Amino acid sequence: MAVTGLRALEIWRDCLEDGNSDSLAEIITDDFVFVSPSNEGRSKDETLTFTENAGVRISDFDVVYENHEVVFGFHSTQRPDGPLSKVTFFARKEDGKFSYWRTIRLA
Numbered sequence: 001m002a003v004t005g006l007r008a009l010e011i012w013r014d015c016l017e018d019g020n021s022d023s024l025a026e027i028i029t030d031d032f033v034f035v036s037p038s039n040e041g042r043s044k045d046e047t048l049t050f051t052e053n054a055g056v057r058i059s060d061f062d063v064v065y066e067n068h069e070v071v072f073g074f075h076s077t078q079r080p081d082g083p084l085s086k087v088t089f090f091a092r093k094e095d096g097k098f099s100y101w102r103t104i105r106l107a
Contacts (some may be wrong), residue, residue, distance in 0.1 A: 001099075001106055002093065005063045006038055013057075013059065015051050016054060021048040021051045021052050024047075024097065027098055029094055031098075034046075035103070036103060056080075058075050060075055061075045068093065069093055070091065070093065072090050072091075072100030074089070085107060090104055
């Protein structure tokens with residue numbers, strides 16, 4: 001069964017908190033691309049390494065729209081020693097896994 005956007009956010013949150021990206025690796029494709037708010041693209045391996053070491057916290061998940069191909073919503077994010085901020089995210093799914101995830105920081 002395909003993972004939902006909300007479940008993906010929960011998995012991502014848990015991986016960021018405990019530094020273990022194994023569960024995230026299970027829900028993203030081998031050719032996965034993450035695009036950060038600074039417009040930096042990361043491969044699957046780069047994303048998993050970042051997730052293990054980032055120290056970022058995410059919360060306040062709001063999935064606005066989801067179907068079998070895409071997910072769109074908002075969540076809060078906080079970098080170490082940084083202010084709490086809100087981001088919007090867009091993700092694409094392929095064969096029940098996520099192939100693309102982009103976040104954009106809101107003002």
